[in-house]
Amino acid sequence: MCGITAFRGPSAATRAHEALARLEYRGYDSAGIAARRSDGTAVHVRTLSGVAALVMGLERDPDATTAAIGHTRWATHGGVSERNAHPLEDCGGRLYVVHNGIIENADVLRERLRSAGHRLATDVDTEVVVHLLEEAVSVGLDLGRALADTAALMEGSWAVVVLDTRTGALAGTAHGSPLILADTGDGVYLASDVGAVAPFVSAFRVLEDDDVVDIDAEGTRWHRAGGSRRPRGLWPVPAISLLASSGRHTDHMGNEIDEQPIVARRVLDALSPGIRDGALWNRLGLPPLENVDRVAVLGCGTSLHAGRALAGVFARAGHLPTRALTASEAGHEVWEPRTLVVAMSQSGETADVLRALDGLPSGHATVLALTNNTASSLARRADAVIDCLAGPEIGVAATKTFVAQVLTGACVALSGLWSSPRADAATLEADFTALAGTPDALSGALHAWRDRAAELAGDLVTASGFLFLGRGAGLVYAAEGALKLKELSYRWAEPHAAGELKHGPLALVDAGTPVFVVDDGDPRLDVDIAEVQARAGRVIRVGERSLRVGGLELQLPRRGPSWGPLESVIPLQLFARELALRLERNVDKPRNLAKSVTVA
Structure with a gap:
């Protein structure tokens, strides 16, 4: 989806651009960067021609920049055009904003801002954010406080990063959309995906909903509206996140198709030793299957298909009732007590899946997240999480993540079924043998x-x-x-x-x-x-x-x-x-x- 990067430190525009290029695989239709030069002037570049084209607009010594934000946009509100591309600026050209998500009350806020005399130049919901910030800063609020007050006026989902080109400060906040922070020693990154910064850092912090982070000359401060907070705990950058596919093809997808036997072997080497003794299931802290009345798999697109294959293991080997739910339609479902929900999402940030979990009645279900990102929103919200171990997948259309999800899910299911009285012993043995032959x-x-x-x-x-x-x-x-x-x-x-x-x-x-x-x-x-x-x-x-x-x-x-x-x-x-x-x-x-x- 949309990608966010930001950096405060030396060569900021170059660093933000390099990180942005690592998010190109997510798919986008426009891109942009805004930066503060060391002389206090600003540079603002947007394009429909791809991240590489931004370099042309940054030719005036990008290494002299001290703070920068970047964005790749996938259009939701407003058509694909350069004027709708992020970053968006305020009336005076001081503040620049990038945003992922949807501001659901943008129309109401837009009318209020127009009435107050603001010049709104785009069709996108994000523009209201930068003008609300402009109002808050104009009355003397620091950038972080201004961002917290602005977020309190918004409805919907967002990851927002703002750059103040007058001071060189950055601030970020998130609500229902991912945002991370990583310190390099000589500067600080913000990004919507750890893949953007994985080669440059060894650990990162995740912004929880409504966290606000200020990054300025005094350092980095975490807080929420109404009180200060300590920084979130560190997550290590997984070594597997650096294992991008390579091979004989010029396109990533061809190499990722070829890599699937290797991915299958990786999954089985890691997980199959914990099947026969039930250790894998127990390690996840999942309830015994005799205490589960139904398994529901939840996902979208390819992840839903992988979930349907996984449901077959519980049904055919374990004689458990199962159902596969399209996440975007799950709001219409009636959930039974004692349901095990396996939520499938390659990124762990799929909004339809997260929204479906919001509709689960309290106490009705145990949620297992099966994802390629164990620091994701889905992973943090689930009762248990399993990494599908696919490694980075650059092709937008999933291939190796599908195989990894099916095999990871099968290993987990077989581990849970091995000691279950309802399981078919002959089927379990046959499935275990089939696993070994899959690569x-x-x-x-x-x-x-x-x-x-x-x-x-x-x-x-x-x-x-x-x-x-x-x-x-x-x-x-x-x-x-x-x-x-x-x-x-x-x-x-x-x-x-x-x-x-x-x-x-x-x-x-x-x-x-x-x-x-x-x-x-x-x-x-x-x-x-x-x-x-x-x-x-x-x-x-x-x-x-x-x-x-x-x-x-x-x-x-x-x-x-x-x-x-x-x-x-x-x-x-x-x-x-x-x-x-x-x-x-x-x-x-x-x-x-x-x-x-x-x-x-």
Whole structure:
């Protein structure tokens, strides 16, 4: 989503720009920097051409700057234009503000400010923040107090950083949107994501809701409206946050697809030793499963698909009632007592997921956060948290984080089920064996499908749309394959339960229609495939129950693990990427999408 960086110290504009470049992967449509030069003058640069283009506007000795703020914007309120790009300035050009989130009462505040004579020059909700700050500073409040008083007038969610170019001070606050602080020894960073500053610091502090931080010549001070506070505790920067994928591809997504067997091995090496003795489950402090009446997985997009695969483990191996909830619709749900909620979010900052947790009745549920960011808002709000260990994922469309979430969730579920009286012992043993073979299965799928996916993409580059079919555990992977194709190629792609084909979707099939079928070993798929072929549709079957290793073809069991045919996601990812490249799409930054969706 939108990215915030700020730095107070030497070469501030350069440092803020370097950090901002590390947030480009989140997806954005405009970018900007404002800085104070050592002579007291200000520089303000905004662009629609990418973070690198900001350097042109900073050519006048950016190393002479003492404080700076930067932003990458993903438009919500107001169109994509340079005038709507952050940072935004006050009437006098003294204060500059960057903001992530949504100010829900912006229209009311805007009218009040106009009546008071302020010049509002943009269409964005953020602009009210800088003019409210202007009023507060004009009556003598210091920057931190002015920011606290301004935040008290706002409704919605925000991470806000303000720069006073007269004094060189920075101040930041957060409410329902992430913001961190990190001290380098020669200066101080603020950022919306630890990834922005991971190479430059070893630890960071997280602003909780309504914290306010002042950074000026006297140092750094933490407080809230109405009283002072001590600084928050330090979080170490995880070593895994520096393990960005590298490889033979020029795009990040290709390298991240290739990395998935390595990610799978990392997850299993860390977590599988704690399965058989239940140590992993117990270490998380989760209740015994005999005290759980239902498991509910909660997520959005790819994380929801991973959650549905995880729900299959609890249902098939543990005979537990489960349901998968789209987070943005969870406000309509009736929650049963004794529910275990597994909240899935790669970033841990997904606003729809956090809002869904707000709707949980008190005392009704235990929340386990499954995330790639253990210092995130979700992780801090949950009763327990597990790191999916994917490492940084630069491609906006998730690939390796999906595999990591499925396998991490499966390890946790199996650990909890191992001593549960309701679990099926034979299924647990089969699943445990399947876990060990997953890295090789993923590697085999990469080897078998790399060239074939490229050939298929060449054959189908003019296809206007695609169907994805599956049954049982395979349906999750059909849905994920369709999502990847939509995200990357901008072609329509519809997932359906294969048995539903004859109840309507078959009308979409005519001569040459591409139909991907995820094979999880269900023999009824042969009938579904015959229905497509009878209409001259083109069937592409993935997840075949064989694996070629070292020149030998190994027949896999017809019945796959409880989480389904995970290796089938590889050909679907490969095909989506190859088709998108042939259509000259940017596979790392699909249009209109963002990595960390911090608005609901």
